[in-house]
Amino acid sequence: MASLSNRRRVARELRHHPATRAGGGDVIERRRRLLGRRRRLLPRRRRRRRARGERIQARPRPGPAGLPRPNPGGGNMNEVKEALRTVEQHYKLFLQQQFTFIAALQHTRENAHDMIRPVASIDQVQSYMDHYCNNSTDRRILNMFLSICNDLSKLCHKLEAVHPGNSTTNGILERCKLLLSHSNNLSTIRAKYPHDVVNHLSCDEAKNHYGGVVSLIPIVLDCMKEWLYHTEKLPRHMLHNAN
Incomplete structure (x- = not known):
């Protein structure tokens, strides 16, 4: 018809x-x-x-409210956006349990007799979970944190594969990789407004113990959103060639 x-x-x-x-x-x-x-x-x-082997191409239809539909050639970019949304959803669930996360770190630090130094790396959290975690609740929330960090690391590799990048996007990616390095010292980083993860800690906890580790994920998510913003401003042919 x-x-x-x-x-x-x-x-x-x-x-x-x-x-x-x-x-x-x-x-x-x-x-x-x-x-x-x-x-x-x-x-x-x-x-x-x-x-005759000729390809029949349908005319592109406008999206909702007359907006253009996403470029079909940008499949990789769409996959990146979807993966980022998934990680954000997991982080929202984790964020609702921040007090449980801090309590788990407190328990494992006590078991490890490591109450002085700050929780300053992903490796440190991994060690607490592997060797000093005595209950399923603490193990679950620590594993959730490590799982989100692992998903963000995988997403970094996806970002690299989308397009060759320029100095700006490559610099953002390098920062993400550094932050997600398991041995990187997180003690000096702090998530700022609009994030309020540090505000939910006491002054002592924020300054001396947990301010860096709770700031890691929101800072990396912000970096990845910034990467997307700069990437979408690149000439379309660069994305097309990369895809």
Whole structure:
């Protein structure tokens, strides 16, 4: 069956068709026949073109409210955005349990007799979970933190694969990699407004123990969003070639 655009085109042809201009009692019947013939011919033409190996491309339709749809050639970019949204959803669940996370770190630090130095690296959290975790609740929340960090590391590799990048995007990626390095010292980093993870800690906890480790994920997420912002401003042909 002809699409709406085809019907409009046929109607326009009918208006200018000699049979229509001539008038007479059989004008409507002639219009109906011409429209039916047009509908029968369209599938035949498409079959012939397919037989000749020609590719039939549909016209791009506008998205909601007249906005353009995403570029089909940017599949990799869409995958990156979807992966980032998934990590953000996991982080929101983790964020609701920040007090449980701090309690788990407190328990494992006590078991490790490591109450003086700050929790300053991913390796340190991994060691606490592997060797000094005595209950399932603490293990679950520590594992959740480590899992999100691991997902962010994988996402970094996806970002690299999307396009060759420029000095700005490459610099952002290098910062993400450094922050997510398991041995990197996190004690000096702090998530700032609009993030309030540090505000939920006491002054002593924020300054001397947990301010860095709770700031890691929101800072990396912000960096990745910044990477997306700069990447989408690049010329379209760069993304097309990379994809």
